[in-house]
Amino acid sequence: MTRFFLTIFLIGCTALSWGQTDQQKKLEQRKAQILKEMKTLQGLVKSESQKEKTVVSKITENIAKIKLSEKLINTTQKQTKLLTDDIYLNQLKINKLNRELKLLKEDYANMVVKAYKNRSEQSRIMFILSSEDFLQAYKRVQYMKQYASFRKIQGDEIRNKTLQLEELNRILGGQKEVKEKLVTQSEQEKEKLQKDKEEQEKLVKAIQKDKKKYASEIKKMQGEAKDIDRKIDKLIKDAIAEANRKAAAKATTAEEKKEIAAAVKAEPNKIALTKEGKLIADNFKANKGRLPWPVKEGYISVPYGDQPHPLDRTLKIHNSGIDITTNPGTAVRAVFAGEVGKIQLIQGSMNKIVYIQHGNYLTVYYNLASINVKSGDKVNANETIGTVATSPSGKTVLKFCVMQNTTSLNPSSWVAQ
Numbered sequence: 001m002t003r004f005f006l007t008i009f010l011i012g013c014t015a016l017s018w019g020q021t022d023q024q025k026k027l028e029q030r031k032a033q034i035l036k037e038m039k040t041l042q043g044l045v046k047s048e049s050q051k052e053k054t055v056v057s058k059i060t061e062n063i064a065k066i067k068l069s070e071k072l073i074n075t076t077q078k079q080t081k082l083l084t085d086d087i088y089l090n091q092l093k094i095n096k097l098n099r100e101l102k103l104l105k106e107d108y109a110n111m112v113v114k115a116y117k118n119r120s121e122q123s124r125i126m127f128i129l130s131s132e133d134f135l136q137a138y139k140r141v142q143y144m145k146q147y148a149s150f151r152k153i154q155g156d157e158i159r160n161k162t163l164q165l166e167e168l169n170r171i172l173g174g175q176k177e178v179k180e181k182l183v184t185q186s187e188q189e190k191e192k193l194q195k196d197k198e199e200q201e202k203l204v205k206a207i208q209k210d211k212k213k214y215a216s217e218i219k220k221m222q223g224e225a226k227d228i229d230r231k232i233d234k235l236i237k238d239a240i241a242e243a244n245r246k247a248a249a250k251a252t253t254a255e256e257k258k259e260i261a262a263a264v265k266a267e268p269n270k271i272a273l274t275k276e277g278k279l280i281a282d283n284f285k286a287n288k289g290r291l292p293w294p295v296k297e298g299y300i301s302v303p304y305g306d307q308p309h310p311l312d313r314t315l316k317i318h319n320s321g322i323d324i325t326t327n328p329g330t331a332v333r334a335v336f337a338g339e340v341g342k343i344q345l346i347q348g349s350m351n352k353i354v355y356i357q358h359g360n361y362l363t364v365y366y367n368l369a370s371i372n373v374k375s376g377d378k379v380n381a382n383e384t385i386g387t388v389a390t391s392p393s394g395k396t397v398l399k400f401c402v403m404q405n406t407t408s409l410n411p412s413s414w415v416a417q
Helices: 002-047 055-117 121-129 136-208 212-249 255-264 275-286
Strands: 301-303 307-308 318-319 320-324 331-333 336-338 354-357 361-372 385-389 395-403 408-411
Touching: 055 136, 055 301, 212 255, 212 318, 212 354, 212 361, 212 395, 275 354, 275 361, 275 408, 354 385
Parallel strands: none
Antiparallel strands: 301 320, 307 318, 320 395, 331 385, 336 354, 354 361, 361 385, 361 395, 395 408
């Protein structure tokens, strides 16, 4: 019974180990993405080092650096914890193998001693001849064969378990080395993070001394953020109305037209899904967390949701998507297959907004300098739709949004991490 429960426990440990290996791979991919973002940020900071920077630029870059460092530290700590668990499980396996090997070797040694004592050919013959009848003699011959076979099996089992033990010890040693490296990396990153936070505090204190000087800049940033959200909101409502108009036009039966009309009347700010539209929406939803980035390289300079203002921490700025800072001339790619809606100009500039419909989901690409597609085009995932615009100050920022009807969703939860 004890052996049964021990077997079940070890099977559970093995299953847990497989799960942890999968988690380690995901964490390694996440870490690679964070490091890629950090590399892009460092490259852009370096290329702009010769240009005159405003305090806002410095603070914004520092905020992005700090957030990426915190993500990296968090991911590294998760990796370390999983490794610690793996090391513990492997140590359990090693302990079990050592116990089994000890018992096997003791049994094998006893068998060898007995075999040595009965090594005489004459003793074996006498053992057979002393049988009471032919059947007993036959059974004794079979017993001697089985005994020899069992010795061979035990010898093979000792060799196999010894090899398993050596392999586990090798794996364990490698895991301990990786864990030590991760701990060192985490400590180094914490030191960098502390320095970045100290620098950030100095910049914020410098601003606090002269708030009036930066008041206009604060109002400008808040106004721009609200204006962008208003434009995106109008774009989405227009897109929903257009999608519903097309769905009604495509309806082939009176019943379908009636259903679409009723759905639009009940919820005018929602896309009335046809059967095809529902399939596309379900497919888009099924790929949550696996969508490609809309640009090949870049870093999230302003995350989704309510963010403290970089110049005044008491104020909040709302972001309906994510701002991705990248290199000038970077191509923008569709994150999923869909249909291009109306392309709008951003008022006061020649830059454009493109949205792509995926059932009742929409992806929005804001601040494009050039466009490679037109309204009504069907695009595939990773297909280039244009290039990101660069501002007069030298910043190349794409605002990327994911919407379900008029509800904004966090794009970071949708793209691959």
